[in-house]
Amino acid sequence: PFIAIEDLIIHDGYEKLRQYFKSYLTEEQLDIFEKNILKNFSLSNVMNNLTILNPNKLLEHVSHAIDELQLLLNKRFRNATCFGLYVHICCLIERLITKQAITSFNSDDFVNEHQDFILTLKQVMKEVEYFYNVEIPYEEVEYIYEYVKND
Numbered sequence: 001p002f003i004a005i006e007d008l009i010i011h012d013g014y015e016k017l018r019q020y021f022k023s024y025l026t027e028e029q030l031d032i033f034e035k036n037i038l039k040n041f042s043l044s045n046v047m048n049n050l051t052i053l054n055p056n057k058l059l060e061h062v063s064h065a066i067d068e069l070q071l072l073l074n075k076r077f078r079n080a081t082c083f084g085l086y087v088h089i090c091c092l093i094e095r096l097i098t099k100q101a102i103t104s105f106n107s108d109d110f111v112n113e114h115q116d117f118i119l120t121l122k123q124v125m126k127e128v129e130y131f132y133n134v135e136i137p138y139e140e141v142e143y144i145y146e147y148v149k150n151d
Contacts, residue, residue, distance in 0.1 A: 014079070038079050039063055042086040049087070053094050053132075061128045062089045068124040073148070081151040085144065089128075096134040110142040117145050 003016050014034050021030060039059065047055040066085055070076055077085070111118065121141050122129075129135055 034079075035063075038082055039086070042083050045087050046090045049091050050094050052097065053090075055090065058090050058093060058132075059086060061131060062086055062093075065089075065124045065128055069121065069148075072120050072124065075148075075151070077148070077151050081147065084147060088147070089144070092136070092140055093128065093132050093134060096136070097132060110145070111138055114142075114145060117141075117148075121145070 014030075017034070018030055021033070025033065043055055043059050046059055050058070063086065066077070066082060066089075118138070118141050121136075121144060125136055
């Protein structure tokens with residue numbers, strides 16, 4: 001059956017694939033298949049936006065961090081949310097490295113009200129921050145929080 005790529009990425013059209021392939025793949029293999037489609041589609045978008053970083057390596061780090069975040073929050077993000085986070089965080093890391101301006105949010109209230117999320121995100125992003133020698137500012141943590149909250 002035909003399934004448009006936007007249905008896979010944005011509209012969570014994986015149920016058709018699961019039905020078609022359930023006789024051939026295990027549940028775990030189907031999850032890996034779905035994740036790989038999302039990651040590879042994200043990679044092509046990230047590659048178009050990055051200028052100095054290796055998009056394959058960066059996406060691998062970010063993908064791992066997003067997987068950990070889902071585990072720690074005990075939540076599975078929709079494909080559109082994962083896709084958005086992959087692209088946003090990869091571009092964010094490059095902006096931090098090139099020291100480009102970052103949009104401000106109302107960080108003071110956020111820092112006081114969402115310490116648990118801040119600590120969790122910092123924990124999952126520790127490897128990314130270390131590898132690229134950057135620190136994700138609270139303004140960006142707040143942006144990521146809003147993204148996850150609206151999942």
